[in-house]
Amino acid sequence: MASSLLGPPELRLPMATATNPPMGFTENNSATYLSSGNPCLDFFFHIVPDTPPQQVIARLSSAWDYHPLITLKLVCNLRGVRGTGKSNKEGFYAAALWLHKHHPKTLACNLKAIADFGYFKDMLEILYRLLEGPQARMIKKTEWNNRKESVLDPKPGRKKRKFTEEKEKARSLRLEKTVTKARKAFERYKRDPDYKFLHDRVSDFFAELLRSDMQYYNANELNKISLASKWCPTLDSSYDKATLMCESIARKVFPREEHVEYQNIEEAHYAYRVRDRLRKEVLVLSTRRFNCQRSLHDDNGPEVAELQWKRMVDDVAKQGKLANCMAICDVSGSMSGIPMEVSVALGLLISELSEEPWKGKLITFSEKPRLHRIKGESLISKTEFIERMHWGGSTNFQRVFDRILEVAVKGKLGEDQMIKRLFVFSDMEFDQASQNDWETDYKVIQKKFRRKGFQNVPEIVFWNLRDSLATPVPSDQKGVALVSGFSKNLVKLFLEGGGIVNPENVMQQAISGEEYQKLVVFD
CATH class of the missing domain: 3.40.50.410 (von Willebrand factor, type A domain)
Structure with a gap:
């Protein structure tokens, strides 16, 4: 007599409840929980640098439904680079794009607080990926590698002629792409209020700091100059071409109403002049502020690695x-x-x-x-x-x-x-x-x-x-x-002090710093 059906082992797993999370098996067939029972803790534990963007988004969405403010703090914890988090750049960018899509005011209104966790250029990168696509950096890297290979002609006699042709073709293509990007940025700014709001908050952030930095520079108080001039996009850089950010910042640093020389000129000429002035007067701030630091990072080798390790x-x-x-x-x-x-x-x-x-x-x-x-x-x-x-x-x-x-x-x-x-x-x-x-x-x-x-x-x-x-x-x-x-930063959670209470408690400790208290959910 034939035996009754048994089915796969997953059918015999216990039912999931609030106190008994769903169970399954590891890749090596060991019984395991598939969730901690807390979506925020799942996000904190499972998001690592090789987590695919779609998985980041799925866990982020579940965590946000469970507790928005804790989730916002965990997103910033992903980016934290100065002892405040995990330095997971790509995970943070994927989460930031999701925030812009579903909670745009929360992202835009927390920019100053978010900047404390990473770098000022993170704001530019978010705008760049909103315009060019989430995988823009990967695509650009692939294109660059393909271009390098294409100039290597196996026939030496044709190398010079082919290189000249490729150079002219590339110049024409670059100009076409520049115009296309500018049009895309301009149209997105005009038709998408959420994007416009984010763009304006980014330019406000840079302009406010740059205006203060100019005053410090003129007063020879160089130690008070911020990092804004270092991370502000340069004219015709990839960020500027894709977002038109230099013009937006320049208009706010040198507003027409505060400068007589701009009040009676055409709009296009005004935009050109303030962009050029931004390059000459503001972005040069970083030269005096940071030139002494660059030499520290020029060397490589075992000696440098040894010193860096010892210092860490x-x-x-x-x-x-x-x-x-x-x-x-x-x-x-x-x-x-x-x-x-x-x-x-x-x-x-x-x-x-x-x-x-x-x-x-x-x-x-x-x-x-x-x-x-x-x-x-x-x-x-x-x-x-x-x-x-x-x-x-x-x-x-x-x-x-x-x-x-x-x-x-x-x-x-x-x-x-x-x-x-x-x-x-x-x-x-x-x-x-x-x-x-x-x-x-x-x-x-x-x-x-x-x-x-x-x-x-x-x-x-x-x-x-x-x-x-x-x-x-x-x-x-x-x-x-x-x-x-x-990141080594999380080791600091376990230095001396009391014992570990439970996973949720440790997660809360990781996002309890002063910088996390500035974050607010707006929508």
């Missing part, structure tokens, strides 16, 4: 210590590329910030995870040592904790010497952890530690480095944090 470690260390902490670096096959490089770098950072007996140690995990003491005196030698560690083809998360327990039991470590916090740098695609399909990996870890006599299970920071659906724990799981991205 010292800067973080000044803000606190990591007692009884250790990093677990995922170097499995699914982490290949940049995620693996970041895993190694962040793991090395944690090892150098930690105190004894765990200082200078980390674990790589694959089929056979090992505890390593990092050898080497320089950044290069330490990196090379880590690169020579065992590299596996899959991730067995449970064996990592088995190894930690073995070391602790063998060394007869007491509760006060045991690791208090583990940083797990991974893509969260763990192997099967338990014979019980419905028991998540973290619950298995808790049981193992208590069986060995350790009542306090280490706090765990799950640090996501690759786009994935896997979510290790729900939003209210005690003693766990869910963070993501390639």
Whole structure:
């Protein structure tokens, strides 16, 4: 007699509820949550540099419906570059374009606050992508690479003639594109009130700062000059051609009513003169303000990398210590590329910030995870040592904790010497952890530690480095944090201080800075 139908394993997953988020499987068939149960936390944990724009938008939309203000803060956290966030530029731009489409007043009216998280040029980039398309930069890069290849004629005798023809053709094409872009920007400004409002807020922002900077410049108070002159688009730059921003700024820096010489001339001549004056009088401000700084970034090589690394470690260390902490670096096959490089770098950072007996140690995990003491005196030698560690083809998360327990039991470590916090740098695609399909990996870890006599299970920071659906724990799981991205800035959340409450609490800490309090939802 034939057996009854069983169906795929997904049919036997428990029903999702507010306290029991939906479940599924990792790529390695380990039971996992597909959501933390909090859309804002899902956005905070799952958006990483390789997350596709459509996935960013989907999670952003869900998070906004759940809590608009927290979501706005998380969008800015994506961009934060000076210790305020994740430095995820592309994720931020995708989110900003969504904001303009669905909440244009909120984006435009928060420009000054948003500028504190990234760079002034972010405003120009948003306008540029609104006009040229979300993938404009990628398309432009492809076109540039194609042009470089096209000038390489395999027949030397024809090279000069072909180059001349290509040069003339390119000049004509550039002129045509310039006119097309200008017309597109002009028509969009006239017919789209939301775009016009954003454009005007951007030009207001630059004009206000530039007018103040001119006063500081004339008073020889160079230390008070802002970065506006550095990031203001130059005449006929890609930003200016696409957005007509130089004219808009110039009209506000040199308004007709404040300058007698402009009051009786034609509009076209006025626009030309103030644009030229902007170039001569304002954009030159950056020359005196920043020329001494450029030399700091001209050199490359191991010596510079070593100094930059040491400075970064010292800067973080000044803000606190990591007692009884250790990093677990995922170097499995699914982490290949940049995620693996970041895993190694962040793991090395944690090892150098930690105190004894765990200082200078980390674990790589694959089929056979090992505890390593990092050898080497320089950044290069330490990196090379880590690169020579065992590299596996899959991730067995449970064996990592088995190894930690073995070391602790063998060394007869007491509760006060045991690791208090583990940083797990991974893509969260763990192997099967338990014979019980419905028991998540973290619950298995808790049981193992208590069986060995350790009542306090280490706090765990799950640090996501690759786009994935896997979510290790729900939003209210005690003693766990869910963070993501390639930036060291989030390490500062875990320096000394109290213990980890739960993932939601850590997310709130990440967006609790003074700069976040300036953000307001308008629509």
